[in-house]
Amino acid sequence: MTRIAVIGGGRIGEALIAGLAKAGHAAKDLVVAEQYPPRAQELAGRYGIRATTVADAADGAHVVVIAVKPADVDAVMVELGKVDLDGDLEQLIVSLAAGIPTARFESKLPAGFPVVRVMPNTPMLVGEGVSAIAAGRYATAEHLDTVRGILGAVGQVVTVPEAQLDAVTAVSGSGPAYVFLVAEAMIESGVGLGLTRATATELVVQTLVGSSAMLAESGSTANELRADVTSPGGTTAAAIRELERGGLRTAFNEALLAARDRSAALGAAPE
Numbered sequence: 101m102t103r104i105a106v107i108g109g110g111r112i113g114e115a116l117i118a119g120l121a122k123a124g125h126a127a128k129d130l131v132v133a134e135q136y137p138p139r140a141q142e143l144a145g146r147y148g149i150r151a152t153t154v155a156d157a158a159d160g161a162h163v164v165v166i167a168v169k170p171a172d173v174d175a176v177m178v179e180l181g182k183v184d185l186d187g188d189l190e191q192l193i194v195s196l197a198a199g200i201p202t203a204r205f206e207s208k209l210p211a212g213f214p215v216v217r218v219m220p221n222t223p224m225l226v227g228e229g230v231s232a233i234a235a236g237r238y239a240t241a242e243h244l245d246t247v248r249g250i251l252g253a254v255g256q257v258v259t260v261p262e263a264q265l266d267a268v269t270a271v272s273g274s275g276p277a278y279v280f281l282v283a284e285a286m287i288e289s290g291v292g293l294g295l296t297r298a299t300a301t302e303l304v305v306q307t308l309v310g311s312s313a314m315l316a317e318s319g320s321t322a323n324e325l326r327a328d329v330t331s332p333g334g335t336t337a338a339a340i341r342e343l344e345r346g347g348l349r350t351a352f353n354e355a356l357l358a359a360r361d362r363s364a365a366l367g368a369a370p371e
């Protein structure tokens with residue numbers, strides 16, 4: 101089985117580890133390098149995996165996943181520079197960091213070292229993630245297949261040109277947060293209308309689950325499904341008029357532009 105080292109045991113690092121563990125990836129083939137010792141121990145205990153240093157984790161791993169914040173990537177690359185990254189193992193660097201171009205990794209690795217950049221999202225924790233992957237200059241179709249195999253165990257995988265990854269980040273990388281925000285807002289509004297919090301939460305959660313399943317499975321577009329709920333002169337039309345008046349579409353346009361631009365800025369070369 102592919103030996104995977106996850107560098108950075110934060111939110112997305114844990115989502116990947118948990119998703120892989122749930123999908124049956126053997127614990128002995130997963131290792132985490134997390135700089136905060138209590139957190140490292142927590143992950144080791146929760147998933148029965150080894151927690152160690154960056155260099156030790158990378159040494160002997162087939163795939164080294166970089167799951168630290170963009171600002172911490174360069175420090176990790178310095179640590180990796182101390183390891184004899186082993187061409188015989190056909191090692192591969194997979195970066196989950198928003199914005200950081202594959203060229204930045206390649207410039208700090210031995211010549212020709214393969215790098216694949218990925219934008220995942222947290223629902224991979226429950227096997228329902230979606231990841232977009234893009235090959236760096238030296239990554240082959242086989243390397244992309246390896247990454248598809250890993251991420252395919254925890255959700256869907258799409259392949260895009262690297263230039264599109266900042267847009268992907270705005271849509272699906274950050275996307276779960278928009279959905280959770282909508283859930284929060286609907287629950288609060290339900291409570292405002294007199295429902296108990298527990299009832300409002302149950303209604304909203306299952307509405308999101310059911311609507312998502314229809315989007316995924318019905319073969320109808322979002323627009324068609326929305327029209328089906330919107331009876332002429334009815335309650336949905338009244339609600340949607342208010343959402344449009346509140347500038348929902350413009351807000352989403354501006355929000356995704358801001359996220360795309362922030363991703364690009366995170367990847368700008370350090371001064």
Ligand SMILES: NC(=O)C1=CN([C@@H]2O[C@H](COP(=O)(O)OP(=O)(O)OC[C@H]3O[C@@H](n4cnc5c(N)ncnc54)[C@H](OP(=O)(O)O)[C@@H]3O)[C@@H](O)[C@H]2O)C=CC1
Binds near residue numbers: 113166172
């Ligand atoms: N969260 C998400 O939904 C998504 C995140 N990403 C990307 O994933 C990356 C991580 O994000 P996220 O998980 O949210 O961030 P977190 O801050 O939750 O996780 C990063 C972890 O890496 C640790 N770390 C930092 N430097 C090192 C190091 N040198 N060696 C070992 N561990 C280190 C951090 O420790 P400490 O806290 O002490 O700094 C932290 O625990 C980012 O680049 C982000 O762009 C991509 C898609 C989705």
Ligand SMILES: O=C(O)[C@@H]1CCC=N1
Binds near residue numbers: 198269273274
């Ligand atoms: O907020 C962030 O920067 C990261 C990238 C995508 C989701 N979380």
